[in-house]
Amino acid sequence: MSVTGLPFDDIRDLVKKLPGPDRKAIHDKRHREAELTKPAGSLGRLEEISEWLAAWTGRPPAVNRPMVVVFAGNHGVAQKGVSAFPPEVTAQMAANFAAGGAAINQICATFDLGLKVFDLALEVPTADFTEGPAMDERTCVATMAYGMEALAGEPDLLIIGEMGIGNTTVAAAMSAALFGGDPKTWVGRGTGNDAEAMARKLEAVEKGLALHGPHISDPLEVLRRLGGRELAAMAGAILAARTQRVPVIVDGYVATAAAAVLWKMDPGALDHCLFGHVSAEPGHIRALEAMGKIPLLALGMRLGEGTGAALAAAIVKAAARCHSGMATFEQAGVAEKAE
């Protein structure tokens, strides 16, 4: 299949053929869980997480090759003064990731997570969505296909993050288009906007929705018209992970907006995804609630880069380790619950 020749219909086909959970792996996991040296259910959500790992890998819960992927893209709408920082920061931060100086580098080092950064044509921002579609169909699908390269290193847990000045404006426009409601409720301060930048941000979102409104009942059109390269790549990576049986941890507001495109196409399309944290960006909890997703952590973070998801990966690793490493009652000679 030619990567650049993929049309949206090929993406729709992939979404129609998503694999489901592995029932045998779930059954085996529950059987062992009952024998581990702890009261039933006492590891709470960790037990759900290890079951989720089994369901979506088809194997006993394990995390041996966790990988954070950060997709970086630039946005035409950044020229409208919607961010507190200039667009050059995207490339400068990509260099900072490579040099090991960003927050995500420290979290990856702390928890022994691999990190791969994908720069997506940073010198060619997508078109300003207040004036026309951000991307043509070919670019959008080719970028989704490129995002699928996140699986190339054969991770067994994929942690999805992004970098792109202006992309909380993009996330706000996409979330408003996908979930509806007052655009104002989807717009937050991003990197720390003042009142004037907030007004420009809301205006951009409203303008984008008015311009593209007649075409955005199709979620892939939302991605193409209001999205951006790193959002298309994240959606592609999440989709490829499902078909390749790799569980995913989604980061904050921006990564969630990309994931929501797939959810809107099929509400089961994100069942292999865990939402690592709830961002302080106010639209994030609204998006999660709209999809019925319960985030793992709430640390007041609003950075992106995959940082919230990478912290959650530490908990996922611990959940897998408890399941695989704990002794059974029999092995440890611990008396079981009285009948």
Ligand SMILES: Cc1cc2ncn([C@H]3O[C@H](COP(=O)(O)O)[C@@H](O)[C@H]3O)c2cc1C
């Ligand atoms: C130094 C710096 C490092 C970052 N790391 C992630 N972001 C985050 O902020 C940006 C989105 O916010 P907005 O829509 O307001 O531009 C994205 O690049 C996101 O990943 C950063 C932003 C800055 C300034």
Ligand SMILES: O=C(O)c1cccnc1
């Ligand atoms: O939650 C996020 O994804 C986020 C919030 C602020 C800035 N960048 C990203």
